[in-house]
Amino acid sequence: MTDISSDIVQSIVAAKRELPGALLPILHDIQHALGYLPGEVVPLIAKQLNLSRAEVHGVITYYHHFRQTPPGSHVVHVCCAEACQANGSEALAAHARERLKDSDLTLEPVYCLGLCSIGPAVQIDETTLHARVTPEKFDALIGALGERS
Ligand code: FES
Known part of the structure; x- marks a missing residue:
């Protein structure tokens, strides 16, 4: 430190x-x-x-929220709570793990982002929320991060 x-x-x-x-x-x-x-x-x-x-x-x-190592260049949260699970968040989280495994982004679960009826929900950097995230939409969001950074 x-x-x-x-x-x-x-x-x-x-x-x-x-x-x-x-x-x-x-x-x-x-x-x-x-x-x-x-x-x-x-x-x-x-x-x-x-x-x-x-x-x-x-x-x-x-508490899963607490991180003991420095985060990557961006932190990506995929909601894994019940309502999002009903809308396919487990498959999305699996896709996200694969997509981000060799990146410098940090992937973390989160348990409800308040978008329960329009999940699966994703939050990037605690600032932007995204609803109805499909694997294709996820890839587009991650691609846009690369263009911004
Ligand atoms: S359960 Fe995912 S946003 Fe509420």
Whole structure:
């Protein structure tokens, strides 16, 4: 973790450590700021919140949302919740895994994006949502990312 990252983490922890249930908001804010949760944050947070390292690590590994390695150039979420599954998200996720396996994009599952009636749903970089995503539409979305970057 760089000095800048360490400063960011310290300021996030200092700002939120007195909140009830501070651990989750702190983890969310650090991931939002750094893109992931470096291993070095675990002892730092544990000490500041008077928790064991195992407790902090346990929360990080329990929630699929938390990332322990830096993400790729873009993060692609495919919704795997029930309504999207009924609309074919399992096949879409399999297609996405194959399509992205040698790319520098990060593929992650997500459990509902609020587009349940028009799934399968995909979110790219936590900014753009896409509905009724077929494998062909998925490939077009990924191709457009390459043109933008
Ligand atoms: S179940 Fe996929 S968007 Fe809600």
